[in-house]
Amino acid sequence: MALTDEQKAFYRENGYLKYDKRILNDAEIDALRQRSEDIVYGRLNHIPPRFIQLEAKFRGNTDLSVDPLDTVRKMTQLCYFDDLFATAAKNKAIVDVIEDMIGPNIKLYTDQLMMKPRFNGTVTGWHQDSVAWPQFAPQEHVSCWLALDDATVDNGCMTVIPGSHHWGPIARQYQDAFLSNPLLAEPRPVEIKAGYCMFHHGLNFHRTGANTTPSRRRGLALHYIRAETMYLGIEDEEARLLTECEKPRGEFRFMLIRGQEFPGRV
Numbered sequence: 001m002a003l004t005d006e007q008k009a010f011y012r013e014n015g016y017l018k019y020d021k022r023i024l025n026d027a028e029i030d031a032l033r034q035r036s037e038d039i040v041y042g043r044l045n046h047i048p049p050r051f052i053q054l055e056a057k058f059r060g061n062t063d064l065s066v067d068p069l070d071t072v073r074k075m076t077q078l079c080y081f082d083d084l085f086a087t088a089a090k091n092k093a094i095v096d097v098i099e100d101m102i103g104p105n106i107k108l109y110t111d112q113l114m115m116k117p118r119f120n121g122t123v124t125g126w127h128q129d130s131v132a133w134p135q136f137a138p139q140e141h142v143s144c145w146l147a148l149d150d151a152t153v154d155n156g157c158m159t160v161i162p163g164s165h166h167w168g169p170i171a172r173q174y175q176d177a178f179l180s181n182p183l184l185a186e187p188r189p190v191e192i193k194a195g196y197c198m199f200h201h202g203l204n205f206h207r208t209g210a211n212t213t214p215s216r217r218r219g220l221a222l223h224y225i226r227a228e229t230m231y232l233g234i235e236d237e238e239a240r241l242l243t244e245c246e247k248p249r250g251e252f253r254f255m256l257i258r259g260q261e262f263p264g265r266v
């Protein structure tokens, strides 16, 4: 068991947990940063372009004077294509916590290396992960957000609304009404040092601010689900290819992280 009773109670009540145990040492952080840079600079080309998203203002813009590392918004599914990122998703200290939260049979739904580039990083608006990913039943995710740089209020750390997960999934058209309701707690920024992480419930409302500072704020978001989860599939072909790592329809299985997988499930 990784979490104390106090930590479990905090997570149950607040829907997030800033974790006190260091996950990555300096060498491991450097290796992941280096890998992300090798991908962005094209020194490695094992990540299909579909999974690398630029900040909006650089899409279709070939201004060569900008450092490419300052233009990338996020890279997704790295764990499925890259051994170092896969190792991070299977990190024992992280997965022990996930097991405390969702049980012994664990799969990775997806991962997002949120680059929040210095000078150009834009806001990620308020959202609930589980609502963004309705193709699962039940719609339950738990995420680990692992800092590869120090994440601060100034450079766009995670901000959560404690306890917001208790209200269930909120349809998008009601989000503004929900977020302005006085029953909600005040948003709370969660600053995290490189190598440390936080966890959040799939129904917890969270956002990250812009990064106009000269410091990078890379964070690896690892999203886990129970292996018992039903997968409802994705109709739209572009969205499916992203989720299913470009595999032909019917071939993809989500990555088993711990425990066993089940026929007909994710």
Ligand SMILES: O=C(O)CCC(=O)C(=O)O
Residues within 6 Å of the ligand: 114, 116, 124, 129, 143, 145, 206, 207, 208, 219, 221
């Ligand atoms: O790192 C970010 O900027 C956003 C992360 C996020 O929304 C998530 O982990 O669900």
